[in-house]
Amino acid sequence: MARRTPLWDRHVALGARMVEFGGYEMPLQYSGIRDEHLAVRGRAGVFDISHMGEVLFAGPGAEASVQRLVANDVSRLVPGGALYGVMCTEAGGIVDDVIVYRGLGGDHFLVVVNAATREKDVAWMGEHLLPGTEMRDVSDLTALIAVQGPGALDIVAPLCEGEVRELRPFRSTGARVAGIDARTSVVSRTGYTGEDGVEIYIDADRAGELWDALLDAGRDHGLVPAGLGARDTLRLEAGLRLYGQDMDEGVDPYSAGLAWTVKLAKGDFCGSDALHRIAEQGPPRTTVGLSLEGRSIARHGHRVRDGDRDAGEVTSGTFSFTLGHGIATALVDPASAGRDRLDVDIRGTMAPATVVPLPFYKRSRS
Amino acid sequence: MPDLSGYRFTATHEWVETVDGGVRVGITDFAQAQLGDVIFLELPEVGATLKAGGRFGVIESVKAASDLFAPVGGRVAEVNGGLADAPERVNSDPYGEGWMLRLEDVDEAGADLLDEAAYARLTEEAAH
Numbered sequence: 160m161a162r163r164t165p166l167w168d169r170h171v172a173l174g175a176r177m178v179e180f181g182g183y184e185m186p187l188q189y190s191g192i193r194d195e196h197l198a199v200r201g202r203a204g205v206f207d208i209s210h211m212g213e214v215l216f217a218g219p220g221a222e223a224s225v226q227r228l229v230a231n232d233v234s235r236l237v238p239g240g241a242l243y244g245v246m247c248t249e250a251g252g253i254v255d256d257v258i259v260y261r262g263l264g265g266d267h268f269l270v271v272v273n274a275a276t277r278e279k280d281v282a283w284m285g286e287h288l289l290p291g292t293e294m295r296d297v298s299d300l301t302a303l304i305a306v307q308g309p310g311a312l313d314i315v316a317p318l319c320e321g322e323v324r325e326l327r328p329f330r331s332t333g334a335r336v337a338g339i340d341a342r343t344s345v346v347s348r349t350g351y352t353g354e355d356g357v358e359i360y361i362d363a364d365r366a367g368e369l370w371d372a373l374l375d376a377g378r379d380h381g382l383v384p385a386g387l388g389a390r391d392t393l394r395l396e397a398g399l400r401l402y403g404q405d406m407d408e409g410v411d412p413y414s415a416g417l418a419w420t421v422k423l424a425k426g427d428f429c430g431s432d433a434l435h436r437i438a439e440q441g442p443p444r445t446t447v448g449l450s451l452e453g454r455s456i457a458r459h460g461h462r463v464r465d466g467d468r469d470a471g472e473v474t475s476g477t478f479s480f481t482l483g484h485g486i487a488t489a490l491v492d493p494a495s496a497g498r499d500r501l502d503v504d505i506r507g508t509m510a511p512a513t514v515v516p517l518p519f520y521k522r523s524r525s
Numbered sequence: 526m527p528d529l530s531g532y533r534f535t536a537t538h539e540w541v542e543t544v545d546g547g548v549r550v551g552i553t554d555f556a557q558a559q560l561g562d563v564i565f566l567e568l569p570e571v572g573a574t575l576k577a578g579g580r581f582g583v584i585e586s587v588k589a590a591s592d593l594f595a596p597v598g599g600r601v602a603e604v605n606g607g608l609a610d611a612p613e614r615v616n617s618d619p620y621g622e623g624w625m626l627r628l629e630d631v632d633e634a635g636a637d638l639l640d641e642a643a644y645a646r647l648t649e650e651a652a653h
Binding site: 176187188191192193388392453454455456458477478506 | 561562564565583585587588590612613616
């Protein structure tokens with residue numbers, strides 16, 4: 160039986176098509192993936208992402224524990240600051256990709272994990288905690304709503320008590336939103352769409368009020384509810400990875416193109432010995448962007464060909480509504496990653512693809 | 526709802542309509558709604574011969590690629606060329622502008638077709 164987020168009844172009332180994702184019954188789409196995708200690129204969309212897991216770390220050992228769990232360097236986080244990182248196995252495979260926040264008080268940390276991996280992650284974290292750390296899975300108490308798009312701040316900022324408009328990317332602040340008194344109400348300038356916007360953490364039992372207030376405030380800004388379908392096409396255009404599809408425990412962060420999140424210089428952490436070795440020897444595979452001609456869609460698991468040789472496989476693929484052609488990411492042999500062109504075997508037909516740098520889409524900053 | 530009394534349907538959600546010079550073939554409103562935004566269609570060439578129940582193409586939506594099955598047999602006399610540039614017509618008008626093929630020399634051998642009421646029952650069951 161799939162779990163429901165606190166906003167389930169609202170999705171159903173809006174006519175969303177519901178699907179199971181990460182153990183939750185989630186909205187795939189409301190009006191349609193294309194509409195929602197283009198709304199987020201042009202105006203704004205609101206997403207229920209309450210399926211994401213949140214794990215709190217407190218106590219004198221909290222920083223050292225999170226530093227041990229995550230390959231990025233959390234010591235440089237200021238209070239309210241966030242970073243993207245991966246947790247790795249001793250062999251250097253990715254356990255999950257996460258966002259880490261240093262709490263506003265400075266001494267606790269919040270790690271945001273994927274829904275599908277939450278239980279595995281919590282067990283993994285528990286096994287690798289250092290003394291003096293209290294860990295608490297607060298996922299079921301916490302709802303998460305994202306507002307994304309060029310109009311997002313114009314919708315959210317007037318509802319907030321606090322300096323939300325001045326927040327820099329990857330910073331968060333405690334702020335009452337829409338006058339809702341919640342124990343937790345944190346506005347973070349983060350997202351998974353490649354657009355400007357915020358993600359708001361709020362008590363699960365107040366999430367409905369926040370959702371309603373956001374939709375209400377967004378009415379004159381063209382805000383639409385957006386589902387997981389658009390979230391996936393948006394994140395892929397923005398070159399962002401999806402755990403379970405672009406990476407798993409069989410993929411190291413160098414192969415996944417996430418070397419920038421691995422800070423070997425910070426000292427020992429889970430997987431650091433293996434990651435040192437991979438960094439020296441070079442990763443077994445390389446993540447590349449593929450731009451396809453026309454409307455052919457490469458999909459997860461399709462083989463990539465380099466001439467008459469198998470070069471690897473597509474990890475994510477879709478039709479880019481912004482660019483008007485197919486896009487994909489693939490894990491390929493390092494030798495093939497340097498080619499200008501590769502082919503994707505789409506059901507027996509070789510679809511020519513140009514190797515392009517990620518991301519496929521970058522918003523223009525005004 | 527358009528008048529579908531002249532249409533017959535398959536359990537795999539294609540429709541067939543008798544027209545001057547043969548039949549037209551497409552997919553149902555239920556099918557397009559399940560697929561979501563249609564991006565791409567792989568359709569046979571004019572002149573190809575189809576067998577009832579045989580695979581005649583692929584329809585790709587953002588979510589997935591699905592096979593298309595011929596409701597009846599016949600020779601492909603015309604392919605809806607408009608779908609190459611505007612596949613979204615399958616979503617917006619599945620029984621009209623979203624038609625896919627016109628077949629001649631129609632052969633109903635092996636065809637398993639449902640009338641409108643029987644197809645409606647099928648989709649109601651699928652929705653539960």
